[in-house]
Every structure is written in C-alpha cells, then in structure tokens.
Amino acid sequence: MQSQQVIEVENLTKMFGAFKAVDAITFNVKRGEIFGFLGANGAGKTTAMKMLIGISNPTSGKAKVAGFDVFTKAESIKKNIGYMSQKFALYDDLTVKENITFFGGIYGLTRAQIREKTTQMIADLALQEVAGQLVGSLPLGWKQKISFSVALLHSPKVVFLDEPTGGVDPITRRQFWEMIYKTANNGTTVFVTTHYMDEAEYCDRVSIMVDGKIEALDTPKKLKEQFGVKTMNDVFLKLARG
Amino acid sequence: MNRFRGFIKKEFYHIFRDRRSLFILFGMPIAQILLFGFAITNEINNVDIGVLDHAKDATTEEIINKISTSKYFSIKEFIEREADIEAAFQKGEIKAVLNFEKDFSRNLVKDHRATIQIITDATDPNTANTISNYTSSILRNYQQELNTDINMPFQVIPQFRMVYNPELKSVFMFVPGVMTIILMLVSAMMTSISITREKELGTMEVLLVSPLKPVLVIVGKVVPYIFLSVINAIVIVVLSIFVFKMPIQGSLLLLGVVSVLFIITSLSLGILISTVSATQQTAMMISLMGLMLPTILLSGFIFPISSMPMALQVISNIIPAKWFIVLLKGIMLKGVGMGCLWKETLILLGMALFFILVSIRKYKTRLE
Numbered sequence: 001m002q003s004q005q006v007i008e009v010e011n012l013t014k015m016f017g018a019f020k021a022v023d024a025i026t027f028n029v030k031r032g033e034i035f036g037f038l039g040a041n042g043a044g045k046t047t048a049m050k051m052l053i054g055i056s057n058p059t060s061g062k063a064k065v066a067g068f069d070v071f072t073k074a075e076s077i078k079k080n081i082g083y084m085s086q087k088f089a090l091y092d093d094l095t096v097k098e099n100i101t102f103f104g105g106i107y108g109l110t111r112a113q114i115r116e117k118t119t120q121m122i123a124d125l126a127l128q129e130v131a132g133q134l135v136g137s138l139p140l141g142w143k144q145k146i147s148f149s150v151a152l153l154h155s156p157k158v159v160f161l162d163e164p165t166g167g168v169d170p171i172t173r174r175q176f177w178e179m180i181y182k183t184a185n186n187g188t189t190v191f192v193t194t195h196y197m198d199e200a201e202y203c204d205r206v207s208i209m210v211d212g213k214i215e216a217l218d219t220p221k222k223l224k225e226q227f228g229v230k231t232m233n234d235v236f237l238k239l240a241r242g
Numbered sequence: 243m244n245r246f247r248g249f250i251k252k253e254f255y256h257i258f259r260d261r262r263s264l265f266i267l268f269g270m271p272i273a274q275i276l277l278f279g280f281a282i283t284n285e286i287n288n289v290d291i292g293v294l295d296h297a298k299d300a301t302t303e304e305i306i307n308k309i310s311t312s313k314y315f316s317i318k319e320f321i322e323r324e325a326d327i328e329a330a331f332q333k334g335e336i337k338a339v340l341n342f343e344k345d346f347s348r349n350l351v352k353d354h355r356a357t358i359q360i361i362t363d364a365t366d367p368n369t370a371n372t373i374s375n376y377t378s379s380i381l382r383n384y385q386q387e388l389n390t391d392i393n394m395p396f397q398v399i400p401q402f403r404m405v406y407n408p409e410l411k412s413v414f415m416f417v418p419g420v421m422t423i424i425l426m427l428v429s430a431m432m433t434s435i436s437i438t439r440e441k442e443l444g445t446m447e448v449l450l451v452s453p454l455k456p457v458l459v460i461v462g463k464v465v466p467y468i469f470l471s472v473i474n475a476i477v478i479v480v481l482s483i484f485v486f487k488m489p490i491q492g493s494l495l496l497l498g499v500v501s502v503l504f505i506i507t508s509l510s511l512g513i514l515i516s517t518v519s520a521t522q523q524t525a526m527m528i529s530l531m532g533l534m535l536p537t538i539l540l541s542g543f544i545f546p547i548s549s550m551p552m553a554l555q556v557i558s559n560i561i562p563a564k565w566f567i568v569l570l571k572g573i574m575l576k577g578v579g580m581g582c583l584w585k586e587t588l589i590l591l592g593m594a595l596f597f598i599l600v601s602i603r604k605y606k607t608r609l610e
Binding site for chain 1: 244245247248249251252255256259260443444445447448449450451452453454
C-alpha cells in the first residue's frame, strides 16, 4: 500500500496569458475522503479540476492524482479516475443498457465485466423497468444517478463530480448524497464541486477558492468555528466578500 | 480495438435513431438525383409555339410541317395579326412565335431570299437561347435540301459531332455534380454536426477524460460517415446507370478511389468546422454557407468556370469540388485513366492532407 494521499497538489498554477486562473493552490486528499471543492463562478474551480483530470495542462506546480503525475502520466490518471460532468453526460438516444455498455467499453472493461456490472447496477438502482428505455425519456434525477454509477463502472480510485446536483429536486439530491457516502465508504475518494452550501456540510473537508487561490481549507465544523458563524453559507459569504 | 468497435456501434445508434439524419443520408441523395435527372434539364422537348403566317403558301407550309414534326416543338396556335403576338406571350401559353413574311415563296424564287422572324420569350433566357438554336438548325437543314440541285461555287459546311455525350443529356452533367454535393453534404456537414453535438451535450468532455485517445474519438466519429458516404456514392452511380442509362466509360476502381479521396477531404473539412463551432447550429450554418454554396456555385457544376470573372476563377481553384467534378467527368464520360487525371488527383490528395493536418492541429490546441 502506497501513501494514503490520493490527490497531492502543490503550488499548482494555470495561466491564461497574463491572467492567473489558478494561483498556486496546495492541498491533499486522502483515500475514501469526500472533498468539497467550493468557489464562486469564475473562481477557478473548473480550471483546477480540468488540470487534475488530465484535459488541461498546468502552467507550473506539482500535482499527483492516484499516484500519477499530471504532467507526465495523464494517460494513467485517466484510467484511474471517474468523471461526471455538470450535464450528466449520458447519450439520450441510447438505452440505459447501451450507455452502460458503451462507457464500460471505452474504459476497457471486458464483455463479461460489463455484463456483471450492468446486472449489478440495474439491481442497485432498481432500474429493471427502464433498462431497455432510451435515457432521454427518463427523469433528470434518474439520469443523474445512472450517470454517477457509470462514472464508477471501472472502479476508479477517485471520482470527480462537477456540480453533480445542479437543477435537481431536494429529495433526489438527498438520495444522491447517500450514493456518495456509500462510494466513499467503499474506499473511493470523492472530489466534488458544488454551489449548494448545505451540501458543503456533508463533505469531510472543504476548500473554498476565491480569485484562483484557496482561501480556506478544513472540515466544515472547524471552518465555522474559525469564522465564528453557524452555517457554511455564512463562511462562504464572509470569504467571498472579503 | 474492442473499445473502438463499441464506439462505432454507438455512432450508428445515433445515426439510425435520428430521423433527420436518416433523411439527409438516404432520402436526399435519391431525391436529388431524381430531381436533377428528370425535372431540371437544359434540353427542350415539345415546346409550345405559335405561328403567324402572312404568306400561307407551299414553302411556309413545308417549313411549318418540318418544325411541328420535330420532337422539340409543337404548334399550339396560329396567330392572325401582329398585334396578337404580344397577347399570346402574355398568356404564357407559348414560348416562341414564327413570323413568316408576306409572299414568302415568291420572294424566295425571285430574290433568292425570304425572311422568317423568330420571336422568343426571354423571361427564361436559357430556354429562349435553346429555342433559337433549334429553330435555326431546322431552317438550315431545310435550306440545304433546297440547295442540293444548285451547285454553289464556294461552300463551307460545318459538321458537328458532340463527343462524350452525343445526345447532350443534361443528366450526364448533373450526376457528377449531384454526387459531389451529396458527398460533401454527408461527409462535411454530418460529421461536423455530429462532433459539435457531443460538445453541446457535454459528452465530448466525458470522452476526453476517458482513456480513449482524442484522435481515436475523432476517427471513431468519422469512420461511420466514410462508410455511409461510400454507400451513397454507390447508390448514386447505380441510379445513374440504371435509371438514366448513363454509361461509366472509365474504371470503376478509379472512380471508387477518387471518391474516397474526396470523401476524406470533405470529412477533414467537417472536423475543421467542428473545431471552430460550439453548437450544432453554427456547424450547420458554416457547412451550408462555407461549403455548400461555393460547391454549387464555383465548382463548375452549374456555371462554367471559364465564363466566370477572373477573380472567381482563381477562387474556384481552392474548392475541392471543382477538381472532383473534373475527375468524375473524366472517368464517367470520357473514360480516361490516371494518365490524364494525375494532376487533379494530386491536388485533391494535397488538399486532403492539408485539411487533415490543420484539423488535427486545431483539435489539439482546443484541448489545451
């Protein structure tokens, strides 16, 4: 067993011309941890995340994901992470099963593995009735859960969730967070960005980005104490307004 | 390889589950080739004309007979007075009027000359032109018949022979053009739309985060369209052979090779478009305005390049379709081989390589 740190970031910086989108951020995330990555729009969280998932090259600094360097081993990182974008990117014109088969396939799962995972997922999410239906005909909440499960198909070490609960109702959000807890309990690290401050309370640790820098990083409880407020929302407001 | 197969399978699901793309892929080529083949034609057949015969003698009757028995014209009405000509045209029932002068036969015998005025409705200039050409050629023939017994001291007799398309069938000209347009449409527009669709839906991002190589993502999106374009090319060629009796003089293999070359050029243009457009709509607009219009107008498909202004002639050289049409006409109608067509083939090959390189570069910078 290597180090327990699944994500190690040191002074990671991304410049767009003269503009510092991400300004020397440093943090670590442990195995099985739920790490909340917060920040206002334009604070740089998406850019930071894109560097970690290997679709954007950092300008300087160091970063390792799942033990691989983002500068040199982006391909190995891709095999070991799962990713769910803001848009629950499944194919609407493919059935639930076809989506699972397709994404399992591009992650290099064998046919037998795909069959096994499909059966398991259909049972876990109670999808028996709709497995043969086009994803486009399903309600948003279902799509989102399926999308999350698809991101976990290849048993990644870390799963990156980019604002996974945008636009869904509170009940579905609740169910979704139960899935996140279950995933983390199984040892998968969850790296999640969100706008909802009540969701920040569910995370093990939270970082808050302001203007490309990480201004706060700790457990929700300690952050609230540190800023002398009752909710994460207040913490965020205090930071964001300077 | 297994990953790749799954990717292509998915691509076919997209295509076959979308009625719109199915229509563009299979309805359009057939509809276009039939439309161009049957409806749009430069030939004239059974054009209704009027006759104003001031002479009403044996010669005029003979000429009128000759004209009405030709398959090009049918005489719709006999007009009595000059003043009625205008009205007949305005009603739109006739396209031309033959106006024989008074004492036609007598003039011919006495002065050795008689006049027929041919008035055509030039609201459609092409038809008007064709009508005048056809009538004058019928009259020339008649004149020659009259002159056979007389020995003229000097005679210049033009002999016309139309090679490669002796019957001047317009469908022979349209088939290469339609094939070019369809392949351009399917290859460039459909691929650019299908790639931008993934961008718009956010699935492109998910694909790029996956271990699948970015180049494979693009190749996977393009391969199904190569396949479908080839099928389209085959459908068009088969239709033109069996429905329009178009002969394919040259080698079918060569035809296949240059078609694939053009398909690849168009596909790389499609990829290029997809790298610069964020939405399907933009991709469609760029394809239509940036590719289809120049392809139709500047490729020499409808308007001959040699009669364009110099500037447009120069521009036409950068249109891949221009070279493809030359190749198609060469192979289909003239039956020539690589010996005559190497220049066009090389140009097309150069364009294909250029666009592939540029689109790969563009695609990579976008990922940064």
